[in-house]
Amino acid sequence: MNDEQPHASSDDAGQTRQQENERMTELRDDKLVIITGSVGMLGSALMELAPAAVRAVGVDIADGDLSTDAGITSALGPSEPDVVIHCAGYTDVDGATSEPELAQRHNALATEKVAGFCAERGARLIYISTDYVFDGTRGSPYTEEDTPKPINAYGRSKLAGEQATQQIAADCLIVRTQWLFGPGGRNFVAGIVDHARQGGEVWGVVDEIGSPTYTRDMATALWQLVERPVSGIVHLTNSGYCSRAELARGALDAAGLAEVPISEISCADWDSPTQRPAFSVLDNRRWRELGLTPLRAWQEAMAEYVKLYLLETCTDRLTEFQDM
Numbered sequence: 001m002n003d004e005q006p007h008a009s010s011d012d013a014g015q016t017r018q019q020e021n022e023r024m025t026e027l028r029d030d031k032l033v034i035i036t037g038s039v040g041m042l043g044s045a046l047m048e049l050a051p052a053a054v055r056a057v058g059v060d061i062a063d064g065d066l067s068t069d070a071g072i073t074s075a076l077g078p079s080e081p082d083v084v085i086h087c088a089g090y091t092d093v094d095g096a097t098s099e100p101e102l103a104q105r106h107n108a109l110a111t112e113k114v115a116g117f118c119a120e121r122g123a124r125l126i127y128i129s130t131d132y133v134f135d136g137t138r139g140s141p142y143t144e145e146d147t148p149k150p151i152n153a154y155g156r157s158k159l160a161g162e163q164a165t166q167q168i169a170a171d172c173l174i175v176r177t178q179w180l181f182g183p184g185g186r187n188f189v190a191g192i193v194d195h196a197r198q199g200g201e202v203w204g205v206v207d208e209i210g211s212p213t214y215t216r217d218m219a220t221a222l223w224q225l226v227e228r229p230v231s232g233i234v235h236l237t238n239s240g241y242c243s244r245a246e247l248a249r250g251a252l253d254a255a256g257l258a259e260v261p262i263s264e265i266s267c268a269d270w271d272s273p274t275q276r277p278a279f280s281v282l283d284n285r286r287w288r289e290l291g292l293t294p295l296r297a298w299q300e301a302m303a304e305y306v307k308l309y310l311l312e313t314c315t316d317r318l319t320e321f322q323d324m
Helices: 011-026 041-048 069-076 093-098 100-121 153-168 188-197 215-226 244-254 285-289 298-310
Strands: 031-036 054-059 083-086 124-130 172-177 202-205 232-235 262-265
Touching: 031 041, 041 054, 041 215, 069 100, 083 100, 083 215, 093 100, 093 153, 100 124, 100 153, 124 153, 124 215, 153 172, 172 215, 188 202, 188 244, 188 298, 202 244, 232 285, 244 262, 244 298
Parallel strands: 031 054, 031 083, 083 124, 124 172, 172 232, 202 262
Antiparallel strands: none
């Protein structure tokens, strides 16, 4: 689950990473947690909300390309982390359709190398994955025990990342989520509000159903999992589900734009080269079985996000869906 796409590295970032690696080998009193994709929506929320007892260190593409051995050395270096939360990856769903090898490189190969690093260092790996590993035809929420069956290149690349995690990392946890929104990156909610403010026509797909998930709620929940010896797979989203059209309507209402109409369309009417799962709601059953409190309703979480980050201005402009 990253919110970043590859971009050029910098010498300054490399020097900073070397200094951080040196500090990481010296400070072992607190639990050391490395967060990949740390400048993305979820990664930045994890960094900001890290518990006081944790030393959270963020790495991103500028620190090294995790799909290469040299990038692993540059980004992770001599560190001896207790946990690695692997948020980094390639999340452009249509881009993955047109360039599947790029998605495989950053979602599968990079995860394989991160898993190898964790196995070598004895670190626990928490891999962030997606509802797109399912085909969306079940008609009811997917549990952790359901067999994945991705229908597009993005989903296949994320499933390959899951498989690498399970095969290589001795101590691992896969956390699947979906429809992320929050500060610090492009997302559907911010894009809809911004587009409406600019006077553009707003449309929403009525037959794609999922659970919108607030990155700050997700990050807080992930820190709870860090503190528990949980392995396997956990589904984690805000409570409830809706269509893309219903999410768009909720976002506009929360932003004081109730008068803006929404043109409802079907997936078939949407100009996209990618087939998406129609109903890929994730059942958070295992989270509940762990005795953990379900995340709040997506409507409440979205209203808070809009109030805190989108009421004055919206800088997260996008022209297409940001999927996860």
